[in-house]
Amino acid sequence: MFEKRDHAVIVAELSGNHNGSLDRAIELMELAHDCGADAIKIQTYTEDSLTIDSDRDEFMLKDGLWAGQSYYELYKKAKTPREWMKPLFSHAKAHGILLFSSPFSFADVDCLEEAGCPAYKIASYELNDLGLIDYCASFGKPMVMSTGLALEEEIDRAVEVVRKRGVTDLTLLHCESRYPAVAEKFNLKAIPYLKEKYGCKSGLSNHALGDELDIAAIALGADMIEKHFTDDRKKGGVDSAFSMDTDDLRKLVKDSKMVTSAMGRSGIYLHDDEYAARAGRRSIYLVKDIKKGEVLTASHVKSIRPALGLEPYRLDSVLGKKALCDLKAPVPLKAEDFS
Secondary structure, eight states, rough: OOOOSSEEEEEOTTTTTTTTTTHHHHHHHHHHHHOSSSSEEEEEHHHHHOOOOOOOOHHHHHHHHTTTTOOOOOOOHHHHHHHHHHHHHHHHHHTOOEEEEEEEEEHHHHHHHHHHHHOOOOOEEEEEEHHHHHHHHOOOOOOEEOOEEEEHHHHHHHHHHHHTTTTOEEEEEEOSSSSSOOOOGTTHHHHHHHHHHTTSEEEEEEEESSSSSHHHHHTOOOSSSEEEEEOOGGGOTTTTGGGGGGHHHHHEEEHHHHHHHHHHOOOOOGGGTTGGGGGGGGEEEESBBBTTBBOOOOOEEEESSSSBBBOOGGGGGGTTTBBBBBOOOOOOOGGBOOO
C-alpha cells in the first residue's frame, strides 16, 4: 500500500487543522491530494481517549504552543470526531484518495474498522501502549509507527508485537518530537538504522517547516515523509504553526521526485549517453617526431585532450622502448608502434 513509486511516499497529516469543521476537513483532504500528497492521515480520538478532565498540575500544559491549556481542553478542541469517520473515508474512497488514521483507544479502532480504514498509524506517544498496538495489528493491515521519544528497547517491543500478528507492511518513522521541531536534534541517520535493524520500511515524521530535512531524509533512504498540512497557516488551527501549506507541499513532492531520481543505484556506472563523452578525456600524444629505432623519451610526448591515444596511466609501459617506424607529430601514441 505504501510502496514508493517515483519518490518517497508523502503523507499529509490534517490533525486538528480542520478547526472543528467536517467540511473543512474534506476540503483540506482534497487539497492535499490535488497538491500531490500520496496519502492523507487524520487522528481519531476523543478527549477521553487520551486523558481525563482534571485541573491537577500534571494535566496542565506549561510551555510551548499550547501553554495554559489542560490536556483535556486541547484534545477536545483538536479532535477529529468519531462521527466524521464514515463520511471522511467514504469521501476519500469515492475520490481515489488514500486516507488512514492514528487511533488512540480500542473504541477508536473499532470506529475506524466500521469506516473502512485501510491502515493504522501509531503515534509517538502511544508507542509504549502495546495493547493498542496489538489490537491495531490484529486486523492485519499495513501499519506505520512513529518512534519519537522511544528508547530502542521500546521500539523492539512494539515491532515484536506487530510481527507476531503477521503484519508484513510496516513503516517506522523517525520523529523529532518537539513542536516545532529543532533541526540539530533530528539525528536523521536513525532512518537507515531503523530500516536495517528491523527489516522494514522507514521514514521521517517531521514537524519542521521547509523541506530541507525531508530531502536529507530521502537521500538517506526514507520511504515515507509525514508532515502536518493546512491550506494557509494564517487561518489558524492547533498545529498550523508547524504545518506545510499548499506551496510547501507542492515543492516537497517536486523535490522528492527529483532527489529520488538522482539517487540511482549502488555502485559506479556510466549512463549510455556518457560513453561518447569519454572521447574528450586525456591521452598520450606524440608531440615530437621520432625515427625508426629511436628511443621514446618523455620529451617526445604529452598528456592532452582528446582521448585517441594511449591512456596516460600506460605511458611508463612504452617509455624507453624503440620506435618500430617513423612517426611524425602530432599523432596519437599507440603502444604497438614501440618494442
